[in-house]
Amino acid sequence: xxxxxxxxxxxxxxxxxxxxxxxxxxxxxxxxxxxxxxxxxxxxxxxxxxxxxxxxxxxxxxxxxxxxxxxxxxxxxxxxxxxxxxxxxxxxxxxxxxxxxxxxxxxxxxxxxxxxxxxxxxxxxxxxxxxxxxxxxxxxxxxxxxx
Amino acid sequence: xxxxxxxxxxxxxxxxxxxxxxxxxxxxxxxxxxxxxxxxxxxxxxxxxxxxxxxxxxxxxxxxxxxxxxxxxxxxxxxxxxxxxxxxxxxxxxxxxxxxxxxxxxxxxxxxxxxxxxxxxxxxxxxxxxxxxxxxxxxxxxxxxxxxxxxxxxxxxxxxxxxxxxxxxxxxxxxxxxxxxxxxxxxxxxxxxxxxxxxxxxxxxxxxxxxxxxxxxxxxxxxxxxxxxxxxxxxxxxxxxxxxxxxxxxxxxxxxxxxxxxxxxxxxxxxxxxxxxxxxxxxxxxxxxxxxxxxxxxxxxxxxxxxxxxxxxxxxxxxxxxxxxxxxxxxxxxxxxxxxxxxxxxxxxxxxxxxxxxxxxxxxxxxxxxxxxxxxxxxxxxxxxxxxxxxxxxxxxxxxxxxxxxxxxxxxxxxxxxxxxxxxxxxxxxxxxxxxxxxxxxxxxxxxxxxxxxxxxxxxxxxxxxxxxxxxxxxxxxxxxxxxxxxxxxxxxxxxxxxxxxxxxxxxxxxxxxxxxxxx
Numbered sequence: 022x023x024x025x026x027x028x029x030x031x032x033x034x035x036x037x038x039x040x041x042x043x044x045x046x047x048x049x050x051x052x053x054x055x056x057x058x059x060x061x062x063x064x065x066x067x068x069x070x071x072x073x074x075x076x077x078x079x080x081x082x083x084x085x086x087x088x089x090x091x092x093x094x095x096x097x098x099x100x101x102x103x104x105x106x107x108x109x110x111x112x113x114x115x116x117x118x119x120x121x122x123x124x125x126x127x128x129x130x131x132x133x134x135x136x137x138x139x140x141x142x143x144x145x146x147x148x149x150x151x152x153x154x155x156x157x158x159x160x161x162x163x164x165x166x167x168x
Numbered sequence: 169x170x171x172x173x174x175x176x177x178x179x180x181x182x183x184x185x186x187x188x189x190x191x192x193x194x195x196x197x198x199x200x201x202x203x204x205x206x207x208x209x210x211x212x213x214x215x216x217x218x219x220x221x222x223x224x225x226x227x228x229x230x231x232x233x234x235x236x237x238x239x240x241x242x243x244x245x246x247x248x249x250x251x252x253x254x255x256x257x258x259x260x261x262x263x264x265x266x267x268x269x270x271x272x273x274x275x276x277x278x279x280x281x282x283x284x285x286x287x288x289x290x291x292x293x294x295x296x297x298x299x300x301x302x303x304x305x306x307x308x309x310x311x312x313x314x315x316x317x318x319x320x321x322x323x324x325x326x327x328x329x330x331x332x333x334x335x336x337x338x339x340x341x342x343x344x345x346x347x348x349x350x351x352x353x354x355x356x357x358x359x360x361x362x363x364x365x366x367x368x369x370x371x372x373x374x375x376x377x378x379x380x381x382x383x384x385x386x387x388x389x390x391x392x393x394x395x396x397x398x399x400x401x402x403x404x405x406x407x408x409x410x411x412x413x414x415x416x417x418x419x420x421x422x423x424x425x426x427x428x429x430x431x432x433x434x435x436x437x438x439x440x441x442x443x444x445x446x447x448x449x450x451x452x453x454x455x456x457x458x459x460x461x462x463x464x465x466x467x468x469x470x471x472x473x474x475x476x477x478x479x480x481x482x483x484x485x486x487x488x489x490x491x492x493x494x495x496x497x498x499x500x501x502x503x504x505x506x507x508x509x510x511x512x513x514x515x516x517x518x519x520x521x522x523x524x525x526x527x528x529x530x531x532x533x534x535x536x537x538x539x540x541x542x543x544x545x546x547x548x549x550x551x552x553x554x555x556x557x558x559x560x561x562x563x564x565x566x567x568x569x570x571x572x573x574x575x576x577x578x579x580x581x582x583x584x585x586x587x588x589x590x591x592x593x594x595x596x597x598x599x600x601x602x603x604x605x606x607x608x609x610x611x612x613x614x615x616x617x618x619x620x621x622x623x624x625x626x627x628x629x630x631x632x633x634x635x636x637x638x639x640x641x642x643x644x645x646x647x648x649x650x651x652x653x654x655x656x657x658x659x660x661x662x663x664x665x666x667x668x669x670x671x672x673x674x675x676x677x678x679x680x681x682x683x684x685x686x687x688x
């Protein structure tokens with residue numbers, strides 16, 4: 022019963038949100054020699070929030086975030102993390118307080134993200150759908166994105 | 169081995185010493201046990217301390233890294249890049265000093281050491297990245313251009329990544345250290361009751377050992393003492409037949425043993441006394457009888473003679489009659505003198521006043537003379553003397569003569585007119601003298617007693633004598649440092665021997681020569 026109600030609420034709320042934030046598409050990229058080819062949204066959230074610090078093959082995760090004013094960042098927060106900007110800020114303040122972990126580096130441009138991902142082993146980042154022509158990177162599939 | 173089979177191993181002192189040694193060994197083991205127990209504690213504490221120290225190093229490295237980071241952050245506003253670079257490297261040098269300490273300290277734990285090595289590698293990359301930034305800034309300054317924001321941003325981002333790597337490996341090291349420290353603490357904390365338990369067990373052990381030893385010792389002792397007490401009670405009430413039990417072969421056991429010996433000696437002494445009194449009474453009756461016989465004969469003869477002289481009817485006694493009476497009286501008087509001399513000798517022996525006048529004596533000749541006079545006196549020729557060689561020695565002639573006379577006349581007395589053989593020989597350093605008769609012999613159990621005072625082998629009254637002869641002979645022979653003994657199968661015949669040293673012992677010879685000098 023509850024589940025059905027929730028589903029109904031979601032169905033009703035989706036068109037509203039779609040109207041307000043004009044979603045752009047983002048791609049998640051890794052270095053071309055990485056064995057990763059497919060991730061769920063939940064996994065990406067875990068890697069981003071440093072709940073998981075290493076890839077399944079043992080390399081440590083280097084997450085490259087985008088600046089707060091980039092539209093890709095909003096898409097990332099909304100569709101993958103499912104958190105507001107404020108929530109994420111508070112989360113990192115808390116992490117800093119209790120474990121000393123700081124937020125991932127924030128990069129302004131698609132090109133720089135591609136550059137960094139290509140340079141570091143175990144790196145992951147996201148670029149806008151209209152970014153093209155970068156060497157040594159590959160796009161991975163992401164499942165379970167919020168619409 | 170002391171009398172009664174008492175060895176020193178069972179003495180109370182030895183037992184006490186054993187207990188002391190046991191207790192000492194026990195204490196030693198206790199100390200070792202407690203030391204090992206506390207040693208484990210101290211090892212755990214040291215482990216904890218080491219982990220905390222390494223953790224502190226990791227913190228210090230993180231702090232130093234932050235200060236380096238701040239130096240790099242100043243680059244955007246700085247005018248002198250070289251100064252900034254110098255202070256960055258100074259900060260990094262400090263950091264490396266701490267890191268080297270951590271590497272050295274963490275050598276025993278490969279896991280932590282690996283993390284610190286990762287840190288070192290990441291630090292190398294970080295320094296290279298930052299150096300590149302400084303190079304960029306310098307070359308831009310040299311050209312007089314502003315620094316490319318895009319290039320700088322990229323380099324800073326790279327440097328940031330390596331800094332994160334350093335922090336990440338330090339974080340891992342700290343987590344591992346924390347876990348290890350927790351384990352060490354848990355190990356110490358889990359064993360917090362160990363010294364108490366060890367101490368309690370040791371105390372119980374010690375207590376039981378002390379109880380066992382103490383109880384066994386005191387029980388044994390009290391038993392022995394109680395046994396001895398009972399024995400003294402019994403004996404003091406006159407029960408001389410009581411024999412105390414010996415519980416342990418220790419000092420008290422020995423005491424009990426000696427007490428039993430003393431009681432037995434007392435008992436024997438009493439019996440000896442009784443026997444002595446009995447023997448004395450018997451001797452008195454024999455002596456009075458022996459003395460009365462010659463006296464009554466003497467008085468009878470004298471009375472007869474007197475009556476004959478006083479008689480008015482008859483003629484006076486003839487010379488022959490008087491001579492006969494006198495001869496009889498004379499022999500009885502001699503007999504009395506002999507008896508009295510024997511008694512005198514005995515009393516002299518008893519008071520130790522019997523002296524020997526030593527001179528050179530030939531035993532064979534002496535024996536011949538004595539036997540000849542005896543044969544003449546008895547009018548029979550029963551005794552034969554066999555001498556093979558001359559036997560010289562320094563003895564008291566008259567006393568040895570007395571011994572020979574006594575032994576041979578004893579043989580006469582008991583021999584029932586059967587022949588008697590006397591042998592005189594030398595055996596080694598000693599003269600050996602022997603008389604053999606064919607009389608009734610002496611039973612084995614009596615052979616020891618016949619040399620005592622007032623005893624005779626046969627108590628039959630028909631053989632006269634005081635029973636002192638053999639006693640006197642024994643004293644004389646022993647006074648000459650010789651030995652007298654008898655051999656007899658108790659059925660037929662007996663052999664009396666004596667052995668006299670032909671050489672004088674040093675003690676006697678000095679005495680002899682001193683006396684000789686006085687005479688000369």
